[in-house]
Amino acid sequence: MALRSIRKVGDPVLTKHSKEVRKMTPRLEELVDDMLDTMYEAGGVGLAAPQVGILKRIVVVDVSPEQDDPYILVDPQIIETSGEQTGYEGCLSLPGKSGVVKRPEYVKVLAFDRNMKEVEYEGQDLLARAFCHEIDHLDGKMYTEMMEGDLIDNSELAEMQEQAEREAQEAQGTHEEETHTI
Numbered sequence: 001m002a003l004r005s006i007r008k009v010g011d012p013v014l015t016k017h018s019k020e021v022r023k024m025t026p027r028l029e030e031l032v033d034d035m036l037d038t039m040y041e042a043g044g045v046g047l048a049a050p051q052v053g054i055l056k057r058i059v060v061v062d063v064s065p066e067q068d069d070p071y072i073l074v075d076p077q078i079i080e081t082s083g084e085q086t087g088y089e090g091c092l093s094l095p096g097k098s099g100v101v102k103r104p105e106y107v108k109v110l111a112f113d114r115n116m117k118e119v120e121y122e123g124q125d126l127l128a129r130a131f132c133h134e135i136d137h138l139d140g141k142m143y144t145e146m147m148e149g150d151l152i153d154n155s156e157l158a159e160m161q162e163q164a165e166r167e168a169q170e171a172q173g174t175h176e177e178e179t180h181t182i
């Protein structure tokens, strides 16, 4: 296992379509392990193979608080969506920034696991958002293409969050501005 370098916005690899895997190989297994290490090290909740420069349809996602419950998706397809969620999201290929993106509230994904066994996963909230975000990477799409409004610095977002918390305390209500780097 090893860390791979994460490609940043402007790298043409991030705009390309990735190829189907169909058959797992020792080299691709090593890629999966490296992607998990790289995602955890970078503090993200998802990573797609093109983000480490490999144009293969593989993504890893882990939204668990302990970061010990990864989903490994090979040749994933979204087969069902419902509802809508609007919120901030970020990307390891665009560090320190976030933008507002509308995503389905629920998605069902058909994929293969690392043993090429067919699997079906359901995701809601952040997990649904992460599945959509990573699968978009396999088609060369960044969240900034479907963003509402402008990119914002995460430091600015943190300030907004603090401000909102202060106001919420005063108003005895709740309000949250949160982002996740996917």
Ligand SMILES: [Zn+2]
Pocket: 090, 091, 092, 093, 133, 137, 182
């Ligand atoms: Zn991303």
